[in-house]
Amino acid sequence: MRELFTSAARAIRSPAPLAVRVLRQLASVNILDSATRLAAQAFLSAVPVLFVIGAFAPQYVRDQLITSLHAVMGLDGSSLDDVQKVLGAEEGEAKEASGAVGAVVTLLSATACSRALQRVCERSWHLPAAGLRSIAWRWLAWLGVWLVALLTQGALHINLDAGPWVGVPLSLLASLLLWWWTQRLLLAGRVDWLPLLPGAVLTAAGVVALTWSSRLYMPRILQRSTDQFGPLGAVFTMLSWLITLFTCITVGIALGHVVARETPFDRWVRMRAPTGRAEQ
Template sequence: MRRLRARRRWVQAGDLELWQRSLGFAALGFLTLVPLLIVVSAADPASGRGFAQWLGDGLGVSVAAREDIERLFVLPGQTLRTTTAFGLAVLAVFGLSFGATVQSGYEKAWDLPPARWWARWRHVVWLAVLIGVLFLSAITPLWGASPIRGMITVLSGALFFWWSQRMLLGGRVPWGALLPGAVTTMAGLLGLRVFSRLVFSPLIASSAVAYGPIGTVLVIQSWLVGVGVVVFGGALAGRMLHEELPRVAHALRRRG
């Protein structure tokens, strides 16, 4: 009974912390990661898709909603012409704080102390891999109708989140304990994509008519909050599964 009460208090405190960190995730993602991805996606002249089309694919919204999103961003060629080295350096510096936010969320999920300052290099590696993965997904639309493409997307996403936890936590948690978190995170992102098509897609269209471009921005920001909830909530759920499944299996064996 004491263990159950402690678990409930831990979950309640974790829920509040989850929302706070998800809001920080959304703010940093929109202010730092989104500009970086705009530049990275514009660097592929062959596809000409740009960040707006990639974002529409990621949300899984309708064609009409994608057109509203595209009005928020400049064309890829114009992006490259207006980008400066100083702007990229500033974005990279602030982008590292995004990695620090994800790391602190993972540390909170596993009740680990903050990593030491010299471990900041992990943010650089993680951010570089994240941008590379998103760039590849932008030039190769794996969200297509092919079941094989969808399977590749799910497996690669689960591997990325599995590796992300290991990298940002500095190897303080075993690989086996991190696998449930990676699986639940990817499952949550798939559910969020279905939710986006059902809710965010018509909401973008109605908000664009009622409030103009700012309405579309608010919907995208809400989607980023949802992504933050899934990323941190997936890690938290993964820890709970890792700790509770052996107990459930042991109890079932004793009953059998």
């Protein structure tokens, strides 16, 4: 009997298998709920941001955004025409409709997506919420860098036409740097750079794989949805795509925490344990 209790105690104290740790991590982050919330925030923020860009951005920025949306999401046909109508409005009329105050309010409300992503990062690393003073400016910084990254996606995907050996590494490198920096920024510097690398790699791989495949199937699905259900079909398809995108992002960040505690990354994690104290 004593040996039975001893073996049971050892089993309780022994580390859980990797599969169990992965499942626990995904459950604690609440993958589907987090991805759906991020997709909804991104969609609600994207529409007014398009109006602001159409009102205040130069013409070459609008053209670049259209190219990027076509390359990343596979927008084509009537869906792309609708975006072009928004971005192609006359400058004076668009500014009058938007207004400077409306543009500022729109950009501030767009930080809802970065706030939701911050909570995903904190849950993934089991950290308390950062103080408003140390994190508020980071929401705007992430939004600005994300918009710049979106505008450059068209150029990156144009390079894909020169051959996958050029475009794929470029896309992977750009996405890896973006999501590596994103975690460090939204965690307010409470986790070192090296432990965040596995999550950046996983997230970049998922995002690049999705954008590659989107070029193949999204134009047909969007056209079919629009033909059957009108604009509501396109909205539903776009939301489904965004949910898939943020599922890849959420899973990548969440599993990065698990992988960072596996050999050889566990040595880097032990260098400095995550703390609840944020950088100012």
